[in-house]
Amino acid sequence: MIFASSNQHKKIERAGHAIRQGELVIFPTETVYGIGAAAHNPAAVAKLYAAKNRPQFNPLIVHCASKDAAFSLVKTTKLAQQLADAFWPGPMSIVLTSIKNSPICSLARAGLDSVALRVPANPICQELLQCAGMPVVAPSANPSGRLSPTDVAHLDSALMAKCAEVIDAGKCEAGIESTIIDARNKIPVILRPGPITHSQIEDYLGTKCVYASSVSSPTSPTSIAPMAPIAPGQLASHYAPIAPLRMNATRKQEGEIFIGFNTPHADFHLTKTGNLEEAAAHLFDMLHLADKQNPLAIAVAPIPNIGVGEAINERLERAAAPRN
Numbered sequence: 001m002i003f004a005s006s007n008q009h010k011k012i013e014r015a016g017h018a019i020r021q022g023e024l025v026i027f028p029t030e031t032v033y034g035i036g037a038a039a040h041n042p043a044a045v046a047k048l049y050a051a052k053n054r055p056q057f058n059p060l061i062v063h064c065a066s067k068d069a070a071f072s073l074v075k076t077t078k079l080a081q082q083l084a085d086a087f088w089p090g091p092m093s094i095v096l097t098s099i100k101n102s103p104i105c106s107l108a109r110a111g112l113d114s115v116a117l118r119v120p121a122n123p124i125c126q127e128l129l130q131c132a133g134m135p136v137v138a139p140s141a142n143p144s145g146r147l148s149p150t151d152v153a154h155l156d157s158a159l160m161a162k163c164a165e166v167i168d169a170g171k172c173e174a175g176i177e178s179t180i181i182d183a184r185n186k187i188p189v190i191l192r193p194g195p196i197t198h199s200q201i202e203d204y205l206g207t208k209c210v211y212a213s214s215v216s217s218p219t220s221p222t223s224i225a226p227m228a229p230i231a232p233g234q235l236a237s238h239y240a241p242i243a244p245l246r247m248n249a250t251r252k253q254e255g256e257i258f259i260g261f262n263t264p265h266a267d268f269h270l271t272k273t274g275n276l277e278e279a280a281a282h283l284f285d286m287l288h289l290a291d292k293q294n295p296l297a298i299a300v301a302p303i304p305n306i307g308v309g310e311a312i313n314e315r316l317e318r319a320a321a322p323r324n
């Protein structure tokens with residue numbers, strides 16, 4: 001993790017100012033790089049959707065500096081309070097019912113009466129949120145449907161050109177997007193697996209999680225639906241490299257780049273030791289690297305479907321799904 005230098009502090013201040021002025025800014029979080037806009041400003045949010053070419057039915061996550069700031073925007077629940085106490089600041093987004101007359105513009109919520117909230121832990125992101133002084137909507141900083149960036153080297157130049165500032169803080173620690181939990185009721189519903197695993201949540205709460213029908217679970221690993229009403233953004237094809245992707249590959253076929261998991265003969269390695277956190281942190285980096293070689297396909301070794309391996313497999317399934 002990189003802390004801000006004095007030049008970096010100035011850049012973050014400029015970025016905070018740019019957000020208040022309705023501009024777009026790319027910044028690091030502990031999961032992936034985000035592209036942020038003022039959550040209350042429909043013109044800024046429209047610019048963000050257009051820059052990413054993101055369908056406007058796909059709502060955005062609202063990033064706040066603190067739990068109090070986040071919960072002032074929603075009808076909170078006991079479950080949400082418990083999750084926030086345990087996992088914020090950190091890589092978890094919590095979906096709750098929005099208050100009436102929310103300052104978060106309806107476009108950012110894709111017209112839903114719910115909103116996804118996140119309080120990130122990355123110190124540079126925290127500083128930016130303080131400087132902006134307002135909630136910031138931030139999807140991953142990639143053209144819609146493409147691989148998320150975990151390093152500024154992954155950023156799309158056309159997307160960068162649409163931003164007032166790009167804050168570079170090296171590689172993102174977790175490397176995959178936040179776990180999204182619907183906490184509107186008593187039972188936690190996993191809308192997107194992520195760095196905080198279902199077992200961590202279950203151990204803390206002493207309650208079982210359930211999986212939204214759009215999400216593959218350990219018991220039904222291939223059940224990705226084309227679209228689920230509860231998480232409109234969970235399209236079957238997502239996080240996709242340019243090259244087609246083949247999962248659970250045990251060996252490389254002609255023209256392929258082979259990404260290994262504890263596999264000695266691979267071209268690139270998610271991990272050489274079988275460490276799932278390391279594999280998650282390297283996932284998008286390796287997919288970006290493999291894609292740059294213009295292979296016929298990218299083959300990825302089997303990833304154990306346990307712990308954060310679940311989130312890795314979910315990303316791979318979407319990357320491998322038929323494209324529109």
Ligand code: TXA
Nearest residue numbers: 031034059060114115116139140177178230231232233
């Ligand atoms: O780690 C992350 O969450 C990153 C960083 C930048 O914070 N952001 C991120 O945003 O991954 P994005 O836009 O790429 O993914 C947001 C997901 C989408 O699948 C969207 O459908 C879902 O959050 N989402 C947002 N609001 C929702 C809501 N009210 N109900 C259900 N799903 C929601």
Ligand code: MG
Nearest residue numbers: 139140148177
């Ligand atoms: Mg994304």
